[in-house]
Amino acid sequence: MCPGSFDPVTNGHLDIVGRASRLFDEVIVGVLINQSKTGLFTVDERIDMLREVTRSYDNVRVESFRGLLVDFCHAQRASVLIKGLRAVSDFDYELQMAQMNIGLAGVETLFMPTNPLYSFLSSSLVKDVAKWGGDISAHVPEVVRSALLARLDPPSRP
Template identity: 45%
Template sequence: MRRAACPGSYDPPTLGHLDVITRTAAIFDHVHVLVGFNPNKPGLFEPSERVELLEEALADLPGVEVHQFAGLTVDYCRDNRIGTVVKGIRGAVDLDYEAQMAQLNRMMTGLETLFLPAEPQWAAVSSSLVRDIARLGGSFDQFVTPQIAARTRQKLAPSS
């Protein structure tokens, strides 16, 4: 069985993320979507909420599981017999960063990394930009599912 992991912060999950996961599921038998926590990125959704959003968005995709994790991706992959990480690449900046990570992961445990180029319509979309647009009241619906857009608006609504 060919197994892969798609790690990320997914805060919020974008249509670009969902595209990479869908394409990964077409290549691998089993995909673990790993929702990590990056203390250097100010989050909108808690990791458990991101897991819920992804589970809902990916419910019809066979062979895909969503998990929250902390720590090193290489450790998770070793513990779960996953030999490949799949990362979406939007451009040169992503490639430079992800190539360094891929090389270190391979040196540490032999974990392979497969890069999938972003579809052109998603190449400029990032979770941080979607968060910024949403926080400033702009239109971001075209970058996320309707359910994720609704939950994002709910999250940003003033408390009463």
């Protein structure tokens, strides 16, 4: 299971999903439905983009979930979470979550270091750069870039 909000999916996310797909028979990309947050893209839009950009992986499927991640893992018969780590600060937070998940439901977490090409990349940063007309083509798949530009309608560059 590779969980996240994926608002939007980045090349960093895809690197983790692709590497996980080589290690496991099946990888489920779990898109969190968080009703207390309003995303730039709807959950259905995120799922559609993820399905498009993971189409080349025969063993990857995309599903949405709400509530506890460990409950979703059990419902999907997934016993391992894959989490990408960009920096030590990610580890501090993710370690607490991993310990809670193993304690709550016996779901293991495997940490995968992010490819250095994507160590600075986040969905929030991509949205900010796109909002101000910056070039995000190296950081997201083309379908995501197009969707972001259409949604944000960034100002013209001077």
